[in-house]
Amino acid sequence: MSVVSAVVQLGVVVLGSPLLVGVMRQMRARMEGRVGPGALQPWRDLRKLLRKERIAPRGTSEVFQFAPVLLMATTLVVAAVAPFLTISPVLGPAGDLFAVVALLTLGAAALALAGIDTGTAFGGMGASREMTIIALVEPTLLVAIFALSVRVGSTNLGDIIRATVDDPALVISPVSLLAAVALALAIIAETGRIPVDNPSTHLELTMVHEAMVLEYAGPDLALVEWASAMRLTVFLGLFVNLFMPWGVATDASLVALLVAVLMFVVKVGVLGSFLAAGEVFMAKLRLFRVPELLAGSFLLALLAVVASYFLA
Amino acid sequence: MNLAAVSFVLALAISILAALTALAVDNRVRLLAAGTLTAAGGAMAVVSGIATLGGQTFVADLPDLLPLFGVHISLDALGGVFVMVTGAVAVVVAIYGIGYARGGALRGRTVQAVVPLFVAAMLLVPAAASVATLLVAWELMALTSLILVVAEHRKRPAVAIAGQWYAVMTHLGLVVILIGLMIFAAHSSDDTFAALRTAADGLSPAIRGVVFVATFAGFASKAGAVPLHAWLPRAHPEAPSHVSALMSAAMVNAGVYGIIRVGFDLLGAGARWWWLLVLVVGAVSAVYGILQAVLSTDLKRLLGYSTTENMGIVLIGVGAAGIFATSGQRVLAGLAMTAALLHVINHAAFKSLLFMAAGSVVQATGTRSLDDLGGLRTTMPATTAMFAVGALAASALPPGAAFVSEWLLLQGLIHGVETAGMATAIAMPLSVAAVALTAGVAVATFVKAFGIGFLAKPRTRAAQNAVERRPEMIAAMLTAAVLCGGLALAPGLIVPQLAPAAGAAGPLLSDPATEGALTIRLQGVSGSLSPVLMMCALMIAAVGVVALTRLASVTRARRTEKRLWDCGAGPLSPRMEYTATSFAEPLQRVFDDVLEPEFDVDVTHVRESRYLVDRIEYRRRVPDRIERRLYEPVLRAVAAWGRGGRGLASGSVHRYLGYGFYTLIGVFVVLAVTR
Numbered sequence: 001m002s003v004v005s006a007v008v009q010l011g012v013v014v015l016g017s018p019l020l021v022g023v024m025r026q027m028r029a030r031m032e033g034r035v036g037p038g039a040l041q042p043w044r045d046l047r048k049l050l051r052k053e054r055i056a057p058r059g060t061s062e063v064f065q066f067a068p069v070l071l072m073a074t075t076l077v078v079a080a081v082a083p084f085l086t087i088s089p090v091l092g093p094a095g096d097l098f099a100v101v102a103l104l105t106l107g108a109a110a111l112a113l114a115g116i117d118t119g120t121a122f123g124g125m126g127a128s129r130e131m132t133i134i135a136l137v138e139p140t141l142l143v144a145i146f147a148l149s150v151r152v153g154s155t156n157l158g159d160i161i162r163a164t165v166d167d168p169a170l171v172i173s174p175v176s177l178l179a180a181v182a183l184a185l186a187i188i189a190e191t192g193r194i195p196v197d198n199p200s201t202h203l204e205l206t207m208v209h210e211a212m213v214l215e216y217a218g219p220d221l222a223l224v225e226w227a228s229a230m231r232l233t234v235f236l237g238l239f240v241n242l243f244m245p246w247g248v249a250t251d252a253s254l255v256a257l258l259v260a261v262l263m264f265v266v267k268v269g270v271l272g273s274f275l276a277a278g279e280v281f282m283a284k285l286r287l288f289r290v291p292e293l294l295a296g297s298f299l300l301a302l303l304a305v306v307a308s309y310f311l312a
Numbered sequence: 313m314n315l316a317a318v319s320f321v322l323a324l325a326i327s328i329l330a331a332l333t334a335l336a337v338d339n340r341v342r343l344l345a346a347g348t349l350t351a352a353g354g355a356m357a358v359v360s361g362i363a364t365l366g367g368q369t370f371v372a373d374l375p376d377l378l379p380l381f382g383v384h385i386s387l388d389a390l391g392g393v394f395v396m397v398t399g400a401v402a403v404v405v406a407i408y409g410i411g412y413a414r415g416g417a418l419r420g421r422t423v424q425a426v427v428p429l430f431v432a433a434m435l436l437v438p439a440a441a442s443v444a445t446l447l448v449a450w451e452l453m454a455l456t457s458l459i460l461v462v463a464e465h466r467k468r469p470a471v472a473i474a475g476q477w478y479a480v481m482t483h484l485g486l487v488v489i490l491i492g493l494m495i496f497a498a499h500s501s502d503d504t505f506a507a508l509r510t511a512a513d514g515l516s517p518a519i520r521g522v523v524f525v526a527t528f529a530g531f532a533s534k535a536g537a538v539p540l541h542a543w544l545p546r547a548h549p550e551a552p553s554h555v556s557a558l559m560s561a562a563m564v565n566a567g568v569y570g571i572i573r574v575g576f577d578l579l580g581a582g583a584r585w586w587w588l589l590v591l592v593v594g595a596v597s598a599v600y601g602i603l604q605a606v607l608s609t610d611l612k613r614l615l616g617y618s619t620t621e622n623m624g625i626v627l628i629g630v631g632a633a634g635i636f637a638t639s640g641q642r643v644l645a646g647l648a649m650t651a652a653l654l655h656v657i658n659h660a661a662f663k664s665l666l667f668m669a670a671g672s673v674v675q676a677t678g679t680r681s682l683d684d685l686g687g688l689r690t691t692m693p694a695t696t697a698m699f700a701v702g703a704l705a706a707s708a709l710p711p712g713a714a715f716v717s718e719w720l721l722l723q724g725l726i727h728g729v730e731t732a733g734m735a736t737a738i739a740m741p742l743s744v745a746a747v748a749l750t751a752g753v754a755v756a757t758f759v760k761a762f763g764i765g766f767l768a769k770p771r772t773r774a775a776q777n778a779v780e781r782r783p784e785m786i787a788a789m790l791t792a793a794v795l796c797g798g799l800a801l802a803p804g805l806i807v808p809q810l811a812p813a814a815g816a817a818g819p820l821l822s823d824p825a826t827e828g829a830l831t832i833r834l835q836g837v838s839g840s841l842s843p844v845l846m847m848c849a850l851m852i853a854a855v856g857v858v859a860l861t862r863l864a865s866v867t868r869a870r871r872t873e874k875r876l877w878d879c880g881a882g883p884l885s886p887r888m889e890y891t892a893t894s895f896a897e898p899l900q901r902v903f904d905d906v907l908e909p910e911f912d913v914d915v916t917h918v919r920e921s922r923y924l925v926d927r928i929e930y931r932r933r934v935p936d937r938i939e940r941r942l943y944e945p946v947l948r949a950v951a952a953w954g955r956g957g958r959g960l961a962s963g964s965v966h967r968y969l970g971y972g973f974y975t976l977i978g979v980f981v982v983l984a985v986t987r
Contacts, residue, residue: 050864056871061689063767063869073853077846080853094849096841098719102751103846106709109759116763116890119686120876124890127763131756132898135606138752139745146744149726154838214540214877219861291728291902298745305741309728 002090005249005257009089012261013079013237017229018042020236020268024080024276025200031280032218046226052218060117060215067114068216068223073108075230083158084237085260086249087165095157097145100238104190104231105138111224115212123206126211129287133189133196133208140186140301144179147304151175152277157238158281171243175311178304180243185297187235189290192228194279196290199228206284233268236275240267316363317370320387323399323435329627330428335421335715341382342424347410350428354402357435359512361396364389365809370480371441378444384504386441389812390577393653394438394569397660400795401562408668408788411781412675418552423463430456430558437566443503445494450489450566457563460555461547474543474550479815483544485530492526495519508578520579524586527574528726530611535567535623536598536616539938545604548616549680553671553976561664565656568626572649576817587634587685588739594627595746600938602750603903606757607934609892611670614761615663617704621750622659622714628743632728633814635736644727647834649814651720654807658713658799662705665792669699672785673765676778682892684760687770691778696766698789703758705796707750711847713799716832718747720807723839753899768884779953792912798936801844804832826909892933900934909934 008156022039029036081095089095115127149155152163164170189196197208200285204211209288242250246308247263249256285293330349337345363369364387375382387395388832409427433456436449497503499519500511512520533540544564564806575586601620608614629652636645657818672695673688674680675913725747728740750984770776780786801808831842862868878884900909914929960971 001706050861051866053867053869053870054865055874057876058873059769059876061767063689069854069857070850071848072857076853076857077849080849091849094842094845096719096839098722099841101712101844102708102715103850105755106753107709109707109709109755112759113763113767116759116895117878119768119886119889120878120884121888121890122877124768124895125757128890128895128898131759131895132902135752135756135899136902138755139748142748142751143745146722146726146748153727155723155726156838156840159838217874219865223857223861287898289899291898295902298749302741305744306738309737309741 002086002088002252005086005260006090008261009082010076010080012264013230013233014076014086016268017233018046018226020233020272021229023269024272027273027276028280031277041226042229046222049217049222049225054218056219057118057215059119060114063105063110064114064117064215065220066111067117068220068227070110071107072223072227072230074105074110075234078103078234081157082234082238082241083161083248084241084264085257086252087162087245088158090179096161097149097155097157098142100157101138101141101145104234105134107132107227107231108190108305111212118215120215122211122214124308125204126208126214129208130212132145133234133290133294136291136298137186137189140182140294140298141190143298143301144182144186144306145244147175147179147308150308154209157241161241161248162250164242165250166246168246173310173311175304176243178300178307180239182297182301183239183242183306185293185300187239188275189294189297191232191235193232193275195282195285196293198284201284204285208287210267226239232272236268236271237264240264240271274283314363314368314370316360316368316387316392317372317869319356319360319363320370320395320435320439322852323353323360323395324432326350326353326356326626327428327432327435329353330424331425331432333426334424339419343410343413343419343420346424346428350406350431351403353428353431354406355630357395357399357402357409357431360387361392361394361399364392364395364545365812367812370439377642378448381442381444381503382449384442385444385445386505387438387439387780388816390436390572390814390816391569393657393810393813394565395435397565397657398431398434398438398562401558401660401664402434404664404668404792404795405554405557406431406823407670407791408557408785411783411785411788412552412554412668412671414782417466418463418506423460423552423796426456427555427558430460430555431562432557434562434566434823438569440746441505443497443505443508447486447490447493451486453563453566454486457555457559458482461551463552463560464550468550471550474546478543478547481533481540485533485540487530488526488756488809489530492523492530492574495526496523505573505578509580512579512737517583520582521586524575524579524582525589528571528586528590530572531567531570532593532627533567534570535564535627536597536601536620536622537567537593537627538600538620539942541597541601541620542936542939542943544620545613545616545936548619548667549612553612553667553674556615556671557664557667560616560667561660564619564623565660568630568652568656571627571630572817575630575706576637581634581637582737584635584638585731587631587638588735589631590627590634591739591743593632594624594629595743597627598750599624599746600906602753602757603907604897604934604936605908606760607896607909609682609896611673611682611685611761611765612667612680614682614757615666615670618666618754618757619659619663621754622655622663622706624688625718625721625747625750626655626659628652628747629655629724630726632721632740632743635728635740636724639733639736641727644724646811646814648724649817650807651717651724653810653813654720654803655714655717657806658717661792662702662713663759663793665698665702665789665796666706668785668789668792669695669702672781672789673699673778676781677772677774679772679774681767684772684891685765685770685775686768686886688766688778691770691776692766692780694780694786695789698786698793699766700762701796703762705800707755707758709755711800711843711850712805713796714754716800716803716841717845718751719841720832722747722764722892723834756896756899760892763891764892764895768889771886771889771891801847803843807832893930900932901931906937908937 605617689907723917
């Protein structure tokens with residue numbers, strides 16, 4: 001049963017993530033008064049890209065070819081171990097929050113190396129900006145997580161979520177609220193959404209993620225795009241389950257699993273829609289204003305940790 | 313004589329034999345003979361260290377070897393860990409040195425004989441069991457390393473300046489350690505550690521505090537902790553690379569050892585403010601070190617600052633262990649101490665690897681500047697792969713070695729909430745933030761070092777014409793890389809063995825922290841991590857991804873080579889690439905309040921028009937701010953004092969005799985009045 005739930009969870013994240021991106025894009029399009037390509041467009045894009053020939057830009061090495069695979073692999077592992085559907089997934093003991101954050105950072109670092117590896121100005125620029133953001137986001141994620149772990153005494157995701165399910169009052173504690181704001185900002189930065197990065201821009205002054213992956217084409221680009229969508233889903237999933245864990249299956253029955261899938265899809269979908277709606281009304285920040293935002297979120301995370309020590 | 317004793321004595325004997333051999337034999341065989349013997353001595357030390365972790369001890373008293381005090385040796389599990397680390401580093405560095413020193417000034421008698429002596433001194437420090445023995449071994453370690461640091465002073469004038477800084481700071485460190493331990497020994501029957509341990513209980517808190525602070529200052533300076541780190545980013549880059557590896561991976565550990573030995577073992581953990589001090593120094597060192605590292609464009613200076621960072625993390629662990637121990641939390645104290653010791657081991661493995669790889673690069677290209685490197689992956693593929701392994705281990709990402717020890721440390725800090733006290737409740741979260749920030753910036757640092765240094769296109773002709781180094785150098789790096797991999801994937805085999813070492817540091821730390829070989833499960837607190845399973849999952853996922861993309865694609869053709877996107881403006885040149893300076897520029901902007909970088913931009917206009925630019929020169933320097941604020945005023949004051957004193961020195965012998973006479977009279981007068 002637990003194996004079934006792990007497979008279902010992986011399936012939901014892998015197959016649902018392009019759909020999530022499609023829904024968010026479609027929502028933005030409608031709110032901006034455009035017709036939009038439809039929610040299934042990311043899927044069509046992926047299918048088209050996967051069928052194209054594979055190319056190696058001149059002068060690039062194995063790092064460039066292997067980075068999308070590593071990015072995808074780290075995201076898949078995280079999607080498998082995180083307790084999205086059941087509170088104690090089969091790979092639960094590996095679902096350590098620090099490990100999850102570090103794995104996701106590993107994927108981003110691999111992509112940054114690939115950007116440098118192309119030897120183009122764009123690749124280096126994207127990598128430099130991405131690493132600057134990562135260098136500030138990773139601490140925020142770690143510290144915010146730490147704040148949530150202190151009161152539970154464990155960094156295991158399942159344990160933290162179980163504590164919240166058992167005692168819903170924890171969600172409105174100052175620690176949770178501070179950590180939630182910090183995590184939200186960090187997740188926006190990490191997944192490259194407005195106001196930190198604009199996923200639909202190709203203007204060299206503002207590109208971050210897109211500059212880094214500019215040389216990718218065909219199946220490699222499909223992997224990068226797909227993995228980015230999965231990272232967005234994983235981060236949103238972590239966020240909803242850390243702060244709104246209701247619906248997560250606490251026992252191993254089939255009904256509970258179905259409810260959990262439904263709740264997970266609804267929660268992530270709603271959160272994604274909020275994100276998309278917010279992006280319509282917001283402009284991208286100037287690149288050098290971004291660190292101020294991230295420093296602010298780091299400070300909030302730190303406050304959350306201090307609060308967790310004092311209020312424990 | 314048990315195994316630990318035999319192998320330790322053999323390690324020292326072989327090292328000394330290596331030194332004598334280097335002096336005796338001629339140029340052709342010297343490198344091979346000295347290198348092999350040093351490596352053999354290192355291997356013996358590893359055996360001895362492992363044996364002490366198995367419970368064996370080695371005690372020897374040689375009362376006649378050193379006049380007045382005698383030599384006292386006692387090797388326990390705590391010292392054994394450091395002997396093991398030093399031995400392992402010595403093995404790989406000695407093998408590397410056989411190839412590295414070929415055909416340079418480094419193959420001379422002095423350098424080749426001093427390297428094994430340096431190793432022997434580093435082995436003696438953790439085995440010393442009396443103040444005199446410790447100090448003699450410490451000074452021997454300082455002197456031999458100083459000789460090695462200045463080995464290439466004829467080639468570069470900067471070496472001499474680095475040597476001066478190192479000589480002065482290491483000796484000031486020795487002086488404060490000497491003062492601290494002398495105060496301590498003055499209150500005990502003799503200067504052996506056994507006597508000091510019994511005397512420690514009778515000391516007043518004030519004296520214990522003075523002893524701890526004095527020794528901590530000296531030991532922290534050896535460990536390269538901020539603000540006493542100034543020698544480290546000078547000496548590490550200027551020393552020959554195999555010596556840098558020895559110093560950075562093995563010698564700085566002696567400082568950590570000293571803090572643990574004196575603070576926990578001899579003084580019995582003492583007061584909580586000691587450990588808060590250690591924690592704060594560690595946190596500041598970690599953050600300051602990594603911020604300087606990320607902006608460094610000099611590859612070896614970057615690695616040197618990274619040493620400061622890693623020692624900072626170790627000190628955070630030691631400080632946390634002390635705080636837990638003084639609050640009576642044995643499990644957590646043992647956990648934090650285990651994390652600190654594991655980080656010492658991990659750091660030794662990856663930093664020796666990184667310095668050796670950097671040494672190969674410097675030798676092949678003649679430059680340490682990352683701005684001039686690049687493209688080495690085609691010309692030096694083996695070295696590139698080795699540096700990649702080291703960089704992964706250093707950047708605290710799984711599956712890397714540092715990730716495991718930092719994970720252990722954070723697990724310990726999570727439970728700090730149960731430790732009472734306002735100061736603790738503020739210091740602990742701040743140190744967590746420091747570890748987290750360090751981890752984040754470390755990723756950027758090593759992406760920069762590896763990406764800019766080894767990937768992309770070569771930025772200079774020197775980088776383009778680099779050739780792969782000799783096989784023994786690659787073999788040494790491969791050994792270190794395998795050790796890094798082992799530490800990263802199977803920490804479960806090593807961590808439980810560290811329990812006796814933590815226990816030897818103090819009875820408060822005696823509980824084993826973890827169990828399980830494949831999965832580390834913490835004992836007493838919840839938490840588990842399995843690097844091997846994580847690695848397997850990553851491999852399976854990667855293979856699956858590759859297989860599925862192949863299945864999905866319509867064509868089975870191999871990758872075809874295509875032009876890079878150049879905006880239609882013709883081929884891209886290496887001058888268009890991002891450099892290390894430009895890569896770190898956004899981070900420099902973020903942290904410019906902390907680091908105060910200096911830069912000047914020089915724009916030359918075309919003669920005909922002010923609006924057309926002919927060339928732009930951009931220069932950036934990141935001065936060590938602490939050095940400027942703390943050291944320069946002191947140095948100026950000392951210089952002023954010296955100038956003031958010069959007036960007294962007229963060169964007349966009569967006057968000097970007069971000074972002596974009047975001073976003597978003065979002393980008599982003081983005695984007559986006070987007695």
